[in-house]
Amino acid sequence: xxxxxxxxxxxxxxxxxxxxxxxxxxxxxxxxxxxxxxxxxxxxxxxxxxxxxxxxxxxxxxxxxxxxxxxxxxxxxxxxxxxxxxxxxxxxxxxxxxxxxxxxxxxxxxxxxxxxxxxxxxxxxxxxxxxxxxxxxxxxxxxxxxxxxxxxxxxxxxxxxxxxxxxxxxxxxxxxxxxxxxxxxxxxxxxxxxxxxxxxxxx
Numbered sequence: 001x002x003x004x005x006x007x008x009x010x011x012x013x014x015x016x017x018x019x020x021x022x023x024x025x026x027x028x029x030x031x032x033x034x035x036x037x038x039x040x041x042x043x044x045x046x047x048x049x050x051x052x053x054x055x056x057x058x059x060x061x062x063x064x065x066x067x068x069x070x071x072x073x074x075x076x077x078x079x080x081x082x083x084x085x086x087x088x089x090x091x092x093x094x095x096x097x098x099x100x101x102x103x104x105x106x107x108x109x110x111x112x113x114x115x116x117x118x119x120x121x122x123x124x125x126x127x128x129x130x131x132x133x134x135x136x137x138x139x140x141x142x143x144x145x146x147x148x149x150x151x152x153x154x155x156x157x158x159x160x161x162x163x164x165x166x167x168x169x170x171x172x173x174x175x176x177x178x179x180x181x182x183x184x185x186x187x188x189x190x191x192x193x194x195x196x197x198x199x200x201x202x203x
Contacts, residue, residue, distance in 0.1 A: 002026040002169050003047060003138065005196070008056035010039070010046060017042050018054070019194030029164040029182070030171045033199065034191040040173045041069070043191055044140045047171070064137035066130055068144040072123040074115045081111040083126050088133060095133045102132045106155055121147040131159055139163070141172040150179075157181040 004024045010017040017039035034040050045051035047058055048067035074083045084103070088095065095103065104111060107125055115123065124147050131139065139160070145153055157179045164170050164185070171189070172182075190199040 003058060003060040006057040006059065008046075008054060008058060010042065010051075010054035012039065012042060015039070016194040017191070018056075018196070021056070021194070021196055023196040025169055025171070025189070027164065027167040027169050029160060029186045030169070031182070031186040031188050032171050032173050032191060033188055038192045040191055041142050043196075044069075044142050044171065044173065047138070048140055061137050065140070066134075066136045066138070067140045067142075068127045068130075069142040070124075070144060070146070072120075073127040074118075074123055076116040078115055079112050080107060080115050080118060080122065080126065083115050084111070084129055087126060087130065091130065091134070093130075093133050099133045102155075102159075103129050106132060106152060119147075121149060121152065124148060125152065128156060131156065131163070135163055135166055135168065137168055139168060139170040139172075141170070141174075143173055143175070145172070145174055146176055153179050154181065161185045 002025055005018070005021050008018045008021045015037060032040050032043065042051060044067065046054055047060060048065060049062050050067065073087060075086065106129065107122070110122065124144055128144060145156065148156070158181060160170055161181060188199040190197050
């Protein structure tokens with residue numbers, strides 16, 4: 001699996017995000033780091049296919065790519081459970097009984113609560129539920145975990161580590177969230193000055 005950048009160049013205003021980059025990211029779990037404005041979010045949008053304004057090629061299976069950012073996914077008149085059903089139907093996903101139990105645990109049994117009254121963290125879990133109900137080839141997470149409590153992050157990190165060992169490529173951006181399981185199982189990629197680099201120092 002994995003993905004590959006071939007001669008990729010991306011400029012945003014006067015900022016060179018990528019400058020003729022050739023870079024391969026294999027299956028595994030990766031923490032993308034870089035200074036503010038270096039292009040972390042832009043890079044994830046490029047990989048997801050949402051941003052096509054670049055030259056070069058990104059080789060990836062977009063049919064099995066999940067992209068999540070800080071924007072909540074949900075419709076206010078419905079319960080959390082109803083929102084999950086709508087979301088999963090969009091991806092033609094029918095969860096198994098085991099997957100449904102894991103989702104219920106992730107939401108701490110609050111699936112029948114009103115989405116409109118849910119906390120920011122609970123709303124973020126709606127999109128993140130997709131991690132538990134399908135083995136994606138590529139998962140891109142841009143600060144989506146920042147509003148979760150530590151127990152939820154631990155459950156999510158356990159699932160992410162498990163999927164990464166099944167040949168998935170998982171890239172996440174997180175400034176404030178710290179989780180030992182994620183840190184211990186993540187390699188670090190840094191972006192800056194138009195380059196992507198492997199980095200063994202956590203930022």
